[in-house]
Amino acid sequence: MTSTLGIPTTADLRSRAARALHALGADLPEPGKLPARTPITGGTLATLQYSDPSAVDAAITAADNVFREWRTVPAPRRAAVVRRLGELLVEHQAALADLVTLEAGKIGAEARGEVQEMIDVCEFAVGLSRQLYGRTIASERPGHRLSETWHPLGVVGVISAFNFPVAVWAWNTAIALVCGDTVVWKPSETTPLTALACHTLLRRAAVETGFDPGIHQLVQGGADVGRQLVDDHRIALLSATGSTRMGRTVAPRVAARFGRCLLELGGNNAAIVTPSADLELTTRAVVFSAAGTAGQRCTSLRRLIVHADIAGPLLERLDRAYRQLRVGDPFADGVLVGPLINGQAYQGMQAAIERARADYGELLCGGERVDVAGDESYYVRPAVLRMHAQTEVVREETFAPLLYVMTYRDFDLAIEMHNAVSQGLSSSIFTTDQREAERFLAPDGSDCGIANVNIGTSGAEIGGAFGGEKDTGGGRESGSDSWKAYMRRATNTVNYSSELPLAQGIVFG
Template sequence: MLLKSGKVITKLLIQTRKMHLLHDKTYINGQWISAASNKIFEVLNPADGSIISTVPDMDIEDTQKAIESAANAFETWKNTTPKERSYFLRNWYNLLIKNRDNLAKIITLESGKPLPEALGEVNYGNSFVEWFSEQARNVRGEIIQSSTTTKKILVEHYPIGVAALITPWNFPHAMITRKVSPALAVGCTCVIKPAEDTPLTALALLELAEEAGIPKGVLNIVTSGRKNAPKIGKLLCESSLVAGISFTGSTQVGKILYKQCSAGVKRLGLELGGNAPFIVYNTADVDKAVEGAVTAKFRNCGQACVAANRFLVQEGVYDSFVGKLVDRVKDLKIGCGFDSGVRIGPLINRAQFEKISNLVGDAVAKGAKVVIGGIPAPKIGELFYEPTVVVDVNKNTMLFSEEIFGPVIGIVKFKTEEESLDIANGTDRGLAAYFYSEDIKQIFRVNRNLEAGMIGVNEGLISTVEAPFGGIKESGIGREGSHRGVEEYTYIKYTCIGNLE
């Protein structure tokens, strides 16, 4: 299997290098450029450690140029009509559709996710460009009745200015399009800082944006390795030319950015970490719950902010659920994302691999039992970890209290509905939650009491462009997607026209 995968990857690397979408330079002010220092860093394939490409390792000097480029472009872009912005976004969407197969290959190469999942991400990410191309012409103000006959009250939306977008590695296409599209739709310009693990997808997206005719300076991208990332983030937060920050990533980093933005009281959108409960009640359809669990947990090898994290199963269906779940997990093929039938790819990097190993080790040391998996899969590759189910998880374990971001299910048995809600809500995170029940009264009762920004009821896949995406508590501020997505990039101007006698 390893030899076959190696040959497949080598062949795809050769093919990909011939793609016009694969760049070794970054894009600022309509030009493909190197870092001012000429430094580069390597982008690795997590499936086998091979070097896919190199990209510029930029610093705050390069970032300042990107910010100034976006600020200059804003003076023109803000005066374009909604119809014009809609046209550019639609052109971009059409090119994204045309190139979706190549985009998916790049995603699989640099993130490791199975190719069918990469295609799913491309379709999902493209949907935001389509959606906001339509929303551009539907941002509406108000005329409000005044308390006097001599005044007229007008309320309008205006673009905030330059938006700095800091995106994660786990969905390198969708996290960019979900932020860029509403920003462009309302007249903002952008500086994009993609994750150091997956910059190639971001560069491919900007290649297609350029082909779509989006004017120079409207979109700019800053690539950097881990060493320069904190300084770049600080500059984006503190620059007086940047009007707003949108960040998707860990709560820890989000808090740092939150503090740094306070100096300029910037518009801030944060989509941070989760600790999603997945509750199975006695009233559930167990077969549906098992399928939902596999979807909610193992997509992208568990590396998703909305992935189910704490599995709570009521004692009446506990044995049935665990037995069927283990049988289902046995069928999950692990391997290179380009191999047919693979459901579980590699973890993104060594740090993530070691984290998963430590979480499972800590749980077992505190009395938990591994039913299936629980070990690395070195015969496939250094960053592969077998899909795992752990039972009898102690609530004091790291596996239960921390966001896992890996292919591990930890299960806790509970007795009553009240107990399940106490456990589910006993966290400072509140991004997503899932529960299964066929009792309609219980569905509305539990839904009302769960503390999360997004809830899946008898459903393990909840993300869609039409719905507002975001959490509560320390899982973030603001919403992405839906008609509300544009609100993060506009400010409201109230105008009072008086003396209308």
């Protein structure tokens, strides 16, 4: 291993976590067997209690009971809780961002950006509370009014992942609350402190606006806690973020009880770079998308499909940029790449590199482990591999900073290569040719839920619906009309006449 920037000790980080929690008003519960580990050193910041089956059942029961009153509160009044949550997030942005860095390993700028995303979605949800529109439909019967209305759905279960430990929760919770739902949240067991902090802030927001804090429940633990949410008929909607494998287990079980699922699963995202592309802009976008968050975003760029005529110049630029990336303490100024979440992520990356090499791939740069804090933490230099074909390993998602580069000659082939994976989350094209851009966005272009032009695959704004197709699960969260997933639709017919005409002209009796 090579050595680079030094970092604080686990004791220093433990103190920093305690200060952040104190600032957020969150008191640690009694010590338990659930470790809050930091990937910065691999050490333990605290231990928490697992939620046993009775505690999970009690949380669902409480959320279900509170829902019966919460659903009758007018939506603009429900929004007061979310508005206050947004204000508290502005006030405590630095402290919550510290916890995100401590538990997920994100550099400071990305951690603060994630909390800003929470603030943004709170603002969106407050505005949405006055726009939960139905519609009026022309009736074929005289003296009748036909319309659609939307009503609160029930208890929403949220299962979130480590890589966005607070933003994805906020996407779901802010929208669910203004829609009149209550929430039971099971965060990743690797980020329990950030969850405790968010839970504390939301319950404070509820109390300060005069509402029952039981609108939000927190349960901590592993897969067994998740299964209890999956199988409980009182969970009207289960929003789950994680691997495709997890989704294949969750979806049939929820469907078996006729519940609803909102799945955000894996992504194997690609960008096409055409001969007309602005290579300076492309390089900056590619590096951020592929190396940011140490490649641990669902929207991370994993495949680069470059026209053969410009592959050389672009790879030279990428090589220079990658060699300048500073790997180390995510709290340190100038560091752009923090740690992988754990040793399993590191081993997965190394195994993928070896498989790619066996497929005649050439490792252009990176891939080596960096000795920052000893054997219990896992820092790695982002890697670029030149591949001669889109082999099996390229078609799989490796959750690490690993970028495969392939070339093409024909634009139709580039799109075919782009779509030839099972995932369908995010995609990009870099071009100044309008025809190429429009073709990429056309029905026979990118098959992903997110398709960008001259911008990377990561960094979505909250105003648009977030999600993907195929093995990505089909769910949509955050902006646009994603709110409809959290409500139930009713078709209403009102007869204000003195007659009783039947639809389709049927005469009965």
